[in-house]
Amino acid sequence: MSVTALPFAVQAAFWVAVTLALYAGALYAQRRLGNSPLANPVLLASAPIIAFLAFSSVPFASYDLGGRVLLFFLGPATVALAVPFFRNLRKVRAVFLPLFIALVAGSVTAVVSAVAIAYALGADMATVTSFAPKSITTPIAMGVAEEIGGLPVLTAGFVIATGIIGAVLGGPMLKLAGLKDERALGLGLGVAAHGIGTARAFQVSPVTGTFSGVAMTLNGILTALLLPVIWKLFF
Amino acid sequence: MTVRPASLLAQLLAFGGLCVAVILGARLAAWAGVPVPGAVMGLLLLLAGLFIANRVPAALEDVAALLIRHLNLFFVPAGVGLMAYAALVARDIWPILAALFVSTLLGLLVTALVFKWLAPGDGEERS
Numbered sequence: 604m605s606v607t608a609l610p611f612a613v614q615a616a617f618w619v620a621v622t623l624a625l626y627a628g629a630l631y632a633q634r635r636l637g638n639s640p641l642a643n644p645v646l647l648a649s650a651p652i653i654a655f656l657a658f659s660s661v662p663f664a665s666y667d668l669g670g671r672v673l674l675f676f677l678g679p680a681t682v683a684l685a686v687p688f689f690r691n692l693r694k695v696r697a698v699f700l701p702l703f704i705a706l707v708a709g710s711v712t713a714v715v716s717a718v719a720i721a722y723a724l725g726a727d728m729a730t731v732t733s734f735a736p737k738s739i740t741t742p743i744a745m746g747v748a749e750e751i752g753g754l755p756v757l758t759a760g761f762v763i764a765t766g767i768i769g770a771v772l773g774g775p776m777l778k779l780a781g782l783k784d785e786r787a788l789g790l791g792l793g794v795a796a797h798g799i800g801t802a803r804a805f806q807v808s809p810v811t812g813t814f815s816g817v818a819m820t821l822n823g824i825l826t827a828l829l830l831p832v833i834w835k836l837f838f
Numbered sequence: 839m840t841v842r843p844a845s846l847l848a849q850l851l852a853f854g855g856l857c858v859a860v861i862l863g864a865r866l867a868a869w870a871g872v873p874v875p876g877a878v879m880g881l882l883l884l885l886a887g888l889f890i891a892n893r894v895p896a897a898l899e900d901v902a903a904l905l906i907r908h909l910n911l912f913f914v915p916a917g918v919g920l921m922a923y924a925a926l927v928a929r930d931i932w933p934i935l936a937a938l939f940v941s942t943l944l945g946l947l948v949t950a951l952v953f954k955w956l957a958p959g960d961g962e963e964r965s
Contacts, residue, residue, distance in 0.1 A: 626911045644910045649917030656921065663922065670915030676905065677912050679856035681877035682863070683902035685884040686894055701956035709949025717941035724933035727926060734937055738945055741913050746875025757923050759916035761938065768942045776943055777950055786957070787950040795946035798909060818949070824878060831873035 607665050618669025625651060640770035640803055645763055677742040684740070688820040691813045702790060702818070709794040710822050713738040714830070729754055735834060736826060737761040740797040743823040750831040751838075762797065769796025770803035785811045793818025844897035852897040856905075859884050 606614060629647035636642040656663055695702055717734045726734075733753035736744040741762045748758035773792050782788070785808050792800030793815035801819050805812030844852075863883055864876025888894060920927070927934065 622914050623911070626908075626914055645913045645917045648910075648914045649920070652914075652918045653921045656918070663919075666918060667915070670918060673912050673915050678860035678877045678880070679853060680905040680909055680912060681875075682856045682859045682880040682884050683905045685881045685888060686899060686902035687906065689885060689888040689894065698953075698957045701953055704956060705949050705953035708952045709945045712948040713941045713945025716944050717937045720937040720940055721930070721933045724936055726930040726933035726937075730926060730930045730934065734941075737938075738942070741916070742909070743875065743878055745916065746877055750873040750875060754923065756916050756919035757926070759913060760920045760923070760927070761934070763913070763917070764938050765942045768939055769946055772943060773946045776947065780947065780951075782950050782954055784950070784954055784959075787953045790953050791946035791950040794949040795942050820881075824881065827874055827878040828872075835873070 606661055611668055614665050615668040615672055618666050619672050621652070622648065622669060622673060625649075638802075638806065640767050640799055643763060643767055643799070677745070681740075681742040681746075684820050684823070687816055691817045694813050695817050698786070702814070703821070705787075705790055706794050706818055706822055707825070709791065710738065710826060713795055714826070730757070732834075732838070733757040734761055736830060737765050738795055738797065739823040739826045740819055743827050744797075747827050747830055751834045763799070766796045766799025769800045773800060774803070774807070786814050789814030790818045794822050797823070844895075844900050848895075848897035849901050852895065852901040855898065856880075856884070856901065 606617060609617065625648040626644060629642075629644040632647055633639070633642040633644055652666060655661070656666060714735055717737055718731055721731045721734050732751055733748055735751060735753065736747035736758055739747070739762070741759050744758050744762045745755040747753075748755045769792060773796060774788060777788055777791065788807065789804045789811035792804045792811070796803070797819045801812060801815040804815035859880035860877050861880075863878065863880030866883070867874045867876055867879045
């Protein structure tokens with residue numbers, strides 16, 4: 604009997620259970636691989652499902668019944684970011700102004716360069732639009748993509764790729780540039796590589812992690828407030 | 839500091855509170871006519887609430903930590919959804935790779951350099 608013959612609620616529960624099991628397996632695999640950002644749990648958990656859907660007659664719509672249940676949690680999880688942000692804000696109070704200016708400079712650089720490069724190299728307009736919010740944390744990025752007419756799922760893919768690139772190459776790059784300040788590294792990781800960069804930053808030191816977490820949330824908030832308004836002026 | 843973990847009921851209520859914040863945030867954004875995701879408005883509402891209360895309830899602390907620790911779980915469906923855009927990604931693969939690498943590293947470098955320039959020192963001298 605195919606899974607598609609089951610009632611919708613049962614299909615949803617089935618796919619939530621499958622996703623949970625694969626996610627747990629992905630977390631285990633990532634730990635075994637030394638918490639490398641390359642062993643991203645989202646990629647590890649979604650690849651088997653993609654392979655299954657591609658090679659079976661089960662339609663994506665069946666998986667999506669369960670997918671939507673999990674996506675629902677993105678809303679409350681986004682709101683929950685306020686809690687560590689509130690806690691950590693006071694730890695960076697002494698350098699808040701430099702932090703804020705550096706964040707705006709880095710965030711604008713990331714958005715403008717991503718959109719400009721994709722556009723100049725002839726990418727589809729859907730691709731270009733989906734790029735704009737790619738440096739901010741995934742739940743906020745997907746919301747912003749929706750506001751500006753991008754494809755939220757494609758944006759999520761870009762966001763994850765961005766996070767992996769920044770987390771893997773960010774530290775070595777700053778070392779090459781002769782920058783040893785762990786606050787600056789944390790800020791850079793948070794602004795350019797959001798949650799994946801922040802996970803990496805906490806492996807470096809608590810200070811780096813704190814700066815990264817604050818930068819990630821602040822960048823997400825500012826981008827969500829300003830990007831859709833600015834975008835509508837240009838496109 | 840309380841050491842005792844918050845009760846499950848309190849945690850469920852805290853989760854309900856987060857959901858209410860999403861709804862209120864979406865209502866607020868629609869009412870104000872601003873193109874901001876409802877969840878971000880909800881985040882700002884909760885942040886304002888935390889500043890007013892000047893403390894974080896234990897149950898909210900627990901639930902927020904749990905949701906954020908397993909944020910990746912909620913993106914797996916988006917990862918699976920990417921398969922629908924395989925053709926678009928294949929068509930645009932070079933612009934995508936170029937934009938991803940350059941913008942990520944450039945954004946990171948500019949942030950770190952500007953901060954270093956405005957806040958010299960290595961952060962070790964802070965009390």
